[in-house]
Amino acid sequence: MFSHVTLGSNDIAASKAFYDAALGTLGVPEGKIDERGRLIYTHDGGRLLITKPVNGEAAACGNGHTLGLLAASPDMVEAWHAAGLANGGTTAEDPPGIRHATEGRVLYLAYLRDPAGNKLCAFHKMSG
Numbered sequence: 001m002f003s004h005v006t007l008g009s010n011d012i013a014a015s016k017a018f019y020d021a022a023l024g025t026l027g028v029p030e031g032k033i034d035e036r037g038r039l040i041y042t043h044d045g046g047r048l049l050i051t052k053p054v055n056g057e058a059a060a061c062g063n064g065h066t067l068g069l070l071a072a073s074p075d076m077v078e079a080w081h082a083a084g085l086a087n088g089g090t091t092a093e094d095p096p097g098i099r100h101a102t103e104g105r106v107l108y109l110a111y112l113r114d115p116a117g118n119k120l121c122a123f124h125k126m127s128g
Contacts, residue, residue: 004047005067007118008059012039014088014115015050021087022112023048025079026071026122061117071124074108080122081110088115098126 009015016039020030028043031050039050048067053059071077081096089112096110106126113119 002046004049006049006051007067007114007116008053008061009039009050009114009116009118010052010059011115012037012050012052015039018084018087018089018114019048019050022080022084022089022120023069025083026069026076059116061113061119066111066119066121068121068123071108071122074124074126077108077110077122077124081112084112084114084120089113089120092119096122 012033016031016033019039019041023041023043024030028041031039031041031048033039037052041048069080071080078096081091085091092111092113094111097108099107099109101107104127108124108126110122111119112122
């Protein structure tokens, strides 16, 4: 459904350290900084861009926004969470673990905020 997602950052170097570590646990290659100073991750046909806002104003996270990332296992969710915390992220919501969703689905989730405050979720569907 999505071709790419763009998130704002006021500190691209801090974002690179965080995302290289956290996304690396999900099998995503290290991000590259392009000629415009944007940090770009490409994986499985999708792209994640981290950039300073083009209008020159400070980046700000959206209240109510969450970017969900697929993980192949609960262990990957745990590794993602630990790598994010070790690289400038902060925990958000409940600790990593099982959540029971609608329609009998069982999910294994973890939430973090990146160094710019953007909310992220690593997600593994266990059943349903």
